[in-house]
Amino acid sequence: MSFAADVRAGLSRDPKRLPPRWFYDDLGSRLFGAICALPWYRVTRAELGLLTGASHVVRRRMGKPGLVVELGCGTGEKLALLLEGLLGPRERTRVALVDVSREALALTASRLAVRGGLSVQTFRADYRVGLGSALLQRARGPALVVFLGSNLGNFDPPQARRFLTRIRRALRPGDGLLLGADLVKPEADLVLAYDDPLGVTASFNKNLLRRMNDELGAGFDLDTFRHRALWDAGRSRVEMHLVSCVSQSVEVPGARLTARFRRGETIFTEASYKYTESGLRSALGDAGFPCECSWIDEKARFALSFFRVP
Ligand SMILES: C[S@@+](CC[C@H](N)C(=O)[O-])C[C@H]1O[C@@H](n2cnc3c(N)ncnc32)[C@H](O)[C@@H]1O
Incomplete structure (x- = not known):
């Protein structure tokens, strides 16, 4: 619409x-970037703290991805950090960015350009439409879909299950999903x-x-x-x-x-x-993603989970 x-x-x-999704015009995307720097919004710092360790595990479990798809990339800071751990210094891969915000796509693409060796495609689209187009960019090697921050939290529970199922159906054996989810914490x-x-x-x-x-x-x-x-x-x-x-x-x-x-x-x-740990496991399990690895920032109560399609 x-x-x-x-x-x-x-x-x-x-x-x-x-x-x-209508929050994210150019100014809205910049304001969201400012929110991420606030001491009271802990999601971003918590997830950045988990990503380096997680990226090495993802690499060991799935090998070098031929395509990394990020849904709702924001400023691209997290993706840049993830790619550092996923790829060796001279390794190349394809990256597909899906976001409704022109500003988010431009910011992320320019951040990734600094690294070099990445072939970046942007899709200004809703997650559902963009996911299909992004996965068409597959090259050799598995695809990794990345859905970070509290993006999943914008879906109500039935929508979240449907969307996770949609991702699962779009993936092939050997592909992976890296998912961030914010957990219940004190009011x-x-x-x-x-x-x-x-x-x-x-x-x-x-x-x-x-x-x-x-x-x-x-x-x-x-x-x-x-x-x-x-x-x-x-x-x-x-x-x-x-x-x-x-x-x-x-x-x-x-x-x-x-x-x-x-x-x-x-x-x-x-x-x-906001998810409880068991609620998150069951939403993911129902969508066909039995828990493989997860990392939790206990202070911020934020979870990062990884699944590889067998
Ligand atoms: C809350 S921000 C999170 C950004 C980043 N994933 C992070 O963790 O910092 C949500 C991002 O998803 C994009 N977005 C929101 N709703 C979307 C939708 N329905 N389809 C595609 N992108 C969307 C926004 O433009 C924004 O860049």
């Missing part, structure tokens, strides 16, 4: 909701990670309103909305919302819509599901 179609559908329904830590005292995550969330103003000619007054993050323990997810502080109507001409808000009404902009 296009941005306009998603905005029209999402702001016409009750409760209002927008898919999180205060989770809320701070999504509502930081510097207001960077709030800016990232509100950037959606700015994007609708810029791209769809909308009339959102950013000062009349505030950011809210909350932990829903029953659903095991952090929710991000944009709360309208006043009762108001906002024209969104590019989506042929007048959006009406009650005071206190919200736009639900992101669900970020």
Whole structure:
């Protein structure tokens, strides 16, 4: 769906909701990069800390990959680190990057260009579509699909199982999957990670309103909305919302819509599901990925898992 179609559908329904992929225009991708540097958002540092050790194990288990596919590459920092451990100094491979964000693809491709010896293709597409196109780049040797950070957490549990199953079906014997997943942790830590005292995550969330103003000619007054993050323990997810502080109507001409808000009404902009270790194992097992190796950062409660298709 296009941005306009998603905005029209999402702001016409009750409760209002927008898919999180629209966060990542050029500015949104840079704001996400800033979130990764915040002391309260531990996912990135935790995963970077696990990746070097994991990369050597992946290399030993699957040999040199002929193709590495990253779904949702962000700044590319993690992929660059992973490739250092996966490949010898003069080894070459193909890399396929799938991301909805032009900025993320450009940042990652330029970071990888510094290494040399990589043939990089970019696919500006949703994960589902991009995965198929990316795997067509297969050369000799197995393919490794990489899905890092808390990307999986944006899917609700049935969607996550379906998407993991889709990846499994697209893989061949000898191929691998390296998956990051954020784990359940104390509520205060989770809320701070999504509502930081510097207001960077709030800016990232509100950037959606700015994007609708810029791209769809909308009339959102950013000062009349505030950011809210909350932990829903029953659903095991952090929710991000944009709360309208006043009762108001906002024209969104590019989506042929007048959006009406009650005071206190919200736009639900992101669900970020957190896994227990056993929940993660069963989601992966159900999709055909029995656990092969996993690494956990106990302090940040973040898991990295690797599977090789037998
Ligand atoms: C939360 S960031 C994580 C980036 C990186 N994987 C990391 O761990 O730091 C999510 C990335 O996935 C991209 N993305 C989000 N939803 C997507 C979708 N449905 N299809 C393709 N890319 C998506 C965003 O543009 C962004 O670069």
